[in-house]
Amino acid sequence: MSTDTTTNLNQLASDLKEQVISWRRHLHQNPEVSFHEENTAQFIFDTLHSFGNLEISRPTKTSVMARLIGNQPGKTLAIRADMDALPIEEENTFEFASKNPGVMHACGHDGHTAMLLGTAKILSGLKDQIKGEVRFLFQHAEELFPGGAEEMVQAGVMDGVDLVIGTHLWSPMEIGKVGVVYGPMMAAPDTFWITVKGKGGHAALPHQTIDSIAIAAQVVTNLQHIVSRNTDPLDSLVISVTQILGGTTHNVIPGAVTLWGTVRTLDPKLRESIPGKMERVVKGITEAHEGSYDLKYEFGYRPVINNNEVTAVIEETVREVFGEEALDMMRPNMGGEDFSAFMEKAPGCYFYVGAGNEAEGITYPHHHARFTIDEDALEIGVKTFLHATFKFLGRSL
Known part of the structure; x- marks a missing residue:
C-alpha cells in the first residue's frame, strides 16, 4: 500500500x-x-x-x-x-x-x-x-x-x-x-444443568434422608478433577458451577438440588469429550450415596x-x-x-x-x-x- x-x-x-x-x-x-x-x-x-x-x-x-x-x-x-x-x-x-x-x-x-x-x-x-x-x-x-x-x-x-x-x-x-x-x-461456551436427586426429610434426622445438598457439594468439587486430573495441563478447560438451587428453610433437607454452569474449551476434540467425563463423575458420586441425577448438556457457540x-x-x-x-x-x-x-x-x-x-x-x-x-x-x-x-x-x- x-x-x-x-x-x-x-x-x-x-x-x-x-x-x-x-x-x-x-x-x-x-x-x-x-x-x-x-x-x-x-x-x-x-x-x-x-x-x-x-x-x-x-x-x-x-x-x-x-x-x-x-x-x-x-x-x-x-x-x-x-x-x-x-x-x-x-x-x-x-x-x-x-x-x-x-x-x-x-x-x-x-x-x-x-x-x-x-x-x-x-x-x-x-x-x-x-x-x-x-x-x-x-x-x-x-x-x-x-x-x-x-x-x-x-x-x-x-x-x-x-x-x-x-x-x-x-x-x-x-x-x-x-x-x-x-x-x-x-472459547466454545457450553452450558450444563445437573439435578441431584435424593430423599428429603428433617435436618435433625439426616440418617433418614439421602442428602441432596451433601451429594451436590461433592459433585461441584469433583467436577474440578476433570480439569486438574483428567485433562492435559497444556489444554485450556474451564468448568464453572455458577448457580446452586435447593432447599426452602433451615431445618429441611431438600429432595433435590439443581446445579447450573458453563464449560469453556478451545479445542474441539476436548470439547466433545466433556459431557461423557461429567456424566461419569456425577453418576459415580450420586450412585455411591444412593441418589440419582439428571444431566443436560447444551453445546453453545463454536470456538x-x-x-x-x-x-x-x-x-x-x-x-x-x-x-x-x-x-x-x-x-x-x-x-x-x-x-x-x-x-x-x-x-x-x-x-x-x-x-x-x-x-x-x-x-x-x-x-x-x-x-x-x-x-x-x-x-x-x-x-x-x-x-x-x-x-x-x-x-x-
Whole structure:
C-alpha cells in the first residue's frame, strides 16, 4: 500500500471521527436486547441508505447487510459488527446514558456498530477503487444463544464470501493497542444443568434422608478433577458451577438440588469429550450415596479460531498503520463469541481494539453497569478496517 493511500485513508477516518462517536452515542442511548433490535436495525438501514453505492437488505428481522460491489473484479470480504445490548440497568450518568430501563450497551456493541458504519461510509465513497466486494454485516443477538450469526449464515450472507473479519472493543486493554491472536482465540461456551436427586426429610434426622445438598457439594468439587486430573495441563478447560438451587428453610433437607454452569474449551476434540467425563463423575458420586441425577448438556457457540494467513494481514496492518508499539500479541481467552459461525464459511480473523483508559477511570469490565469505552478507540477500529480492506482485496490469499 502506498504512502499516499495510507495518508488518505487515515485522513478520511479522522475527518469522520465525530460522526462515528455521534452514532455510537445514539446507539448507546437507545439499546435493545438480543432478537429485539428493531429500532437499531432500522437506524442502521436508514443510515446506510444515506451513503449511496450500497445494496442494502434485511437478512433477518433485526439484522442488516450492505454490499459494496467495486468497479473491478476481485475477492469478497465480509466485515461484521454485533449490535445487541444486555439486560443491565445502567449506572453511568453521562448525557447519553441508556433511556431504556433495564437495558444497556455494556459490552461495546454500540461502538462496533458505529465503527462499521464509519467504515461503510468511507468505502462507499471509494467504490471506483474497490476490487471485488465488501460486505458489511450488522448482526443481531450475539449475547443470547443460539445467536444471530447462525441465523444470518443460514440466510445466505456468507454465500460467495472469501474471508471475514471482525473486532471487539476491549476495556481491559489500554487505548492505542490492538490485540492479535493466532489460532484459537475465544472459547466454545457450553452450558450444563445437573439435578441431584435424593430423599428429603428433617435436618435433625439426616440418617433418614439421602442428602441432596451433601451429594451436590461433592459433585461441584469433583467436577474440578476433570480439569486438574483428567485433562492435559497444556489444554485450556474451564468448568464453572455458577448457580446452586435447593432447599426452602433451615431445618429441611431438600429432595433435590439443581446445579447450573458453563464449560469453556478451545479445542474441539476436548470439547466433545466433556459431557461423557461429567456424566461419569456425577453418576459415580450420586450412585455411591444412593441418589440419582439428571444431566443436560447444551453445546453453545463454536470456538473462535483465527486463520493464520488472514491474521497475518491484520498484524501487518497494525504494524504499518499504528507502529510496532501498538501491537499486542495476546493469549486466547475463555470468553465466547458467535463470530465463529461466520468462520465456518470462510477463513477469518477476530481481533481486539483497546478501549480502556486508566487515567480517565475507564476501567470497568465488560457486562458491568458502569462499563464504557474511550471513544478514541473508534477511530482506531475504523482505520484498521479500512487499511485491512485494501490489503485483502489487493492480494491473493
